[in-house]
Amino acid sequence: MKRMLLAGVAAFAYLAGTAQAETVTVFGPWLGPDQENVEAVLKGFAKATGHDYAYVGSDSFEQQIRIDAEAGSAPNVAAFPQPGLAGDMAKGGFLTPLAAGTDDWVRENYAAGQSWVDLGTYAGPDGADNLYGFFYKVDVKSLVWYSPENFEDAGYEVPTTMEELKALSDQIVADGGTPWCIGLGSGGATGWPATDWVEDLMLRTQSPADYDAWVKNELKFNDPKVVAAIEEFGAFARNDDYVAGGSGAVASTDFRDSPKGLFSSPPQCYMHRQASFIPAFFPEGTSVGEDADFFYFPAYAGKDLGSPVLGAGTVWAITNDSPGAHALIAYLQSPEAHEIWMARKGFLTPHKGVDTSVFSDPTLKKMNDILLGATTFRFDGSDLMPGGVGAGSFWTGMVDYAGGKSAEDVASEIQASWDALK
Amino acid sequence: MDNIAGSKSTLTWLVHISVAALVILWLIPTFGLFISSFRTADQIATNGWWQSLFPSEQNLTLRSAAPETQVEQNGLYVIEGQLFEDGAKAKISVWGISSRDIGSYKPGDTAELRKGGNITVQVDGSYRMESSEPFTGSRGSRVFVTATQPPKFTLFNYQDMLFKDGSASGMGKAFLNTFTVTIPATIIPILVAAFAAYALAWMEFPGRAILVAAVVGLLVVPLQLALIPLLKFHLEIGIGKGYLGVWMAHTGFGMPLAIYLLRNYMAGLPRDIIENARVDGATDFQIFVKLILPLSFPALASFAIFQFLWTWNDLLVAKVFLIDATGQTTVMTQHIIELLGTFGGNWEILATAAFVSIAVPLAVFFAMQKYLVRGLLAGSVK
Structure with missing residues (x-):
């Protein structure tokens, strides 16, 4: 009875169109400084709509959201770092489809709009496809970080093709330096930085269609094409001359510590391939754009694959339906919601209608240009694969590979674990 | 002999x-x-804590002042200054101006800069740059020095954690919330378990042995198994996520160990005393309150310490049963995780937080440790 009454009240408020103020609870993966950023956006939401908000972050978001959803104590809105997980939740009936017309809005206002709609569309419990997820906050992963002054000291030029990149790596070795810092360590998630490498190299050696097939397992994991991409990664990570500390240090170095080698004296390495968030782990006082800069992880000139970009992002979905939750998703479509975080740190957006002059530093604008200029944009494959693979055997497999196991063996094991999930 | x-x-x-x-x-x-906990993140990343106790030789990348500070002296453009921050007493052994060659000059030497002009660096880090042309660019030149620095410690981490805007109120709230969780979650299981332990130790009733075996059996059941079913149950009966739920959960999860520990202790009490009391006409309740409880104090205290430490340090149970989407019921462990950042990379905060959160358990432990030892040894040494 009480429930009906409440539902009635909610419906009435909704129909009457009055902004019935409520507290919208939001659950996301951001903590620390990132939490301040997301709360700044939510504050803007509260100001614009009159609703209140409560944000909780967790470093074990993936587990926590499952517990809350299963038990029925889910927040109103959750920001998933992995679309694969959101898809699973939609299938389980824990998500509410977004308001009608959101898909058209995304198509029109986001660069490569259709691909964002596809990434946010999942099958519901009844099997029907609906738009459940709205992408807000995107990361670009195809970046190589370096110290411009170290390049200048040694007289190196920023490479624009993969061939040049490999030639530069050899050049650095010939000069007595070490080109790369690679670290796969990340506690329970050890191995994920290598999955990004493999995905990036997959996009640079195979067609986007093959990449999509691979992510869906229509192209087997132990297909020669995938094995070749893993071996491409091995050409960097398993070459003792190429990696700071030797290839043995790759799996044991923490990914948070590995970029610090760029800034040590003398430099332990000259280049570091990592996503746009990594400056948070540069030594204190490092000025991005001056002490550290990045270039696009280049594509092979010899292969006609354009300039593919690998990225990731958070997908916002409604886990506990309420008018306030829909109001929040609607607010996230406003340029203002994007500009608040843009003016802070670590935020990129495919939104075409925002004022890019508000970016807090020019490097973010440069990254956003890479994002907007991509001929192919593909989402981080491991985030799209089933959790047991993308956040399991793919990670551990890459650690095994870095430790000396053959690419075929590793790929076959990952495929076997995928088969076991079916 | x-x-x-x-x-x-x-x-x-x-x-x-x-x-x-x-x-x-x-x-x-x-x-x-x-x-x-007294070192900055960069210090932690560069060398181990054992090296930080003594003066150590380090390779540093320092930077001269920006070209805008240059002055013109007798037709020369000059920038003068000190490479080290104020107050740092370091001794330079060698230095260089290129990252490829960081030790090519001795203090007092003069090096020619790639962009024109030259630089002289002294042993204490003071330098002088001279050029016949004005220095250009937005930043100074890099100077790579190998210097011996005295140990350096800072209270910054503690300040950052305890007194920073927003962090202070968050810490205070989390601290109080943790107490709200731990105190009832320690007292309730002791109360219940003491009664149960007495009954299982000294009251004759059919099925007693099986009951004891069942309790021992429950010791090996991992609590993770019960998390979601229990939370569903809580939501169904209307407790929801909150303090009551987390107290109940801690009580339930702590109960097998509590009963087992207390029963073993009580069963070891001298039979004569209890039988004498029975002969004198004492009821079970009187025996329990007047004899057993005072005699079992060491065991009760040692279990209280266990339970207190476990609930104080707990994150899993709190996350499942307590911390809801409003964020008002955060506990210390959760607060520390929040301080660690999205990727959990702030080691210095981790070290500091460990010492802040250890303070209360340490106080409890030292206040009650003589009982802990007695309680643990009581069953084993006669």
Whole structure:
């Protein structure tokens, strides 16, 4: 009875169109400084709509959201770092489809709009496809970080093709330096930085269609094409001359510590391939754009694959339906919601209608240009694969590979674990 | 007799030495954490805490002042200054101006800059740049020095954690919330378990042995198994996520150990006393309150310490049963995780947080540790 009454009240408020103020609870993966950023956006939401908000972050978001959803104590809105997980939740009936017309809005206002709609569309419990997820906050992963002054000291030029990149790596070795810092360590998630490498190299050696097939397992994991991409990664990570500390240090170095080698004296390495968030782990006082800069992880000139970009992002979905939750998703479509975080740190957006002059530093604008200029944009494959693979055997497999196991063996094991999930 | 006495004393020595070794083994990581809590993130990343205790030789990348500070003296453009921050007493052994060659000059030498002009660096880090052309660019030149620096520690981490805007109120709230969780979650299981333990130790009833076996059996059931079903149950009966739920959960999860520990202790109490009391006409309740409870105090206290430490340090149960989407019921452990950042990389905060959160358990432990020892030994040594 009480429930009906409440539902009635909610419906009435909704129909009457009055902004019935409520507290919208939001659950996301951001903590620390990132939490301040997301709360700044939510504050803007509260100001614009009159609703209140409560944000909780967790470093074990993936587990926590499952517990809350299963038990029925889910927040109103959750920001998933992995679309694969959101898809699973939609299938389980824990998500509410977004308001009608959101898909058209995304198509029109986001660069490569259709691909964002596809990434946010999942099958519901009844099997029907609906738009459940709205992408807000995107990361670009195809970046190589370096110290411009170290390049200048040694007289190196920023490479624009993969061939040049490999030639530069050899050049650095010939000069007595070490080109790369690679670290796969990340506690329970050890191995994920290598999955990004493999995905990036997959996009640079195979067609986007093959990449999509691979992510869906229509192209087997132990297909020669995938094995070749893993071996491409091995050409960097398993070459003792190429990696700071030797290839043995790759799996044991923490990914948070590995970029610090760029800034040590003398430099332990000259280049570091990592996503746009990594400056948070540069030594204190490092000025991005001056002490550290990045270039696009280049594509092979010899292969006609354009300039593919690998990225990731958070997908916002409604886990506990309420008018306030829909109001929040609607607010996230406003340029203002994007500009608040843009003016802070670590935020990129495919939104075409925002004022890019508000970016807090020019490097973010440069990254956003890479994002907007991509001929192919593909989402981080491991985030799209089933959790047991993308956040399991793919990670551990890459650690095994870095430790000396053959690419075929590793790929076959990952495929076997995928088969076991079916 | 001498022989026996002699062997006893060597044995004592052996015990003392192994105790000392174990204590040192346990203290080293704690000590390292303590030292690390006074160091900045960059210091932690560059060298180990054991090196930070002594003056150490380090390779540093420093930067001269920006070209805009240059002055013109007798037709030369000059920038003068000090490479080290104020107050840093370091001694430069060698230095360089290129990252490819960081040790090519001695203090007092003059190096020619790639962009024109030259630079002289002294042993204490003071430098002078001269050029006939004005220096250009937005930043100074990099100077790579190899210098011996005295140990340097900072209270910044503690300040950052305890007194920073927003962080202070968050910490205070989390601290109070943790107490709100731990105190009832310690007292309730003791109350219930003491009654149960008495019944299982001294009251004759059919099925007692099986009941004891079941309790022992429950000790091995991992609590993770019960998390989601229990939370669903809580939501169904209307407790929801909150303090009541987390107290109940801690009570339930702590109960098997509590009953088992207390029953074993109570069963070891002298039978004569209890039988005498029975003969004198005392009821079970009187025996329990007047005899058993005072006599079992060491066991009760030792279990209280266990339960208190476990609930104080708990994150899993709190996350499942307490912390809801409003964020008002955060606890210390959760707050520390929030401080660690999205990727959990702030080691310095971790070290500091460990010492802030350890303070209360340490106080509790030292206040009650004589009971802990008595309670643990009571069953084993007669």
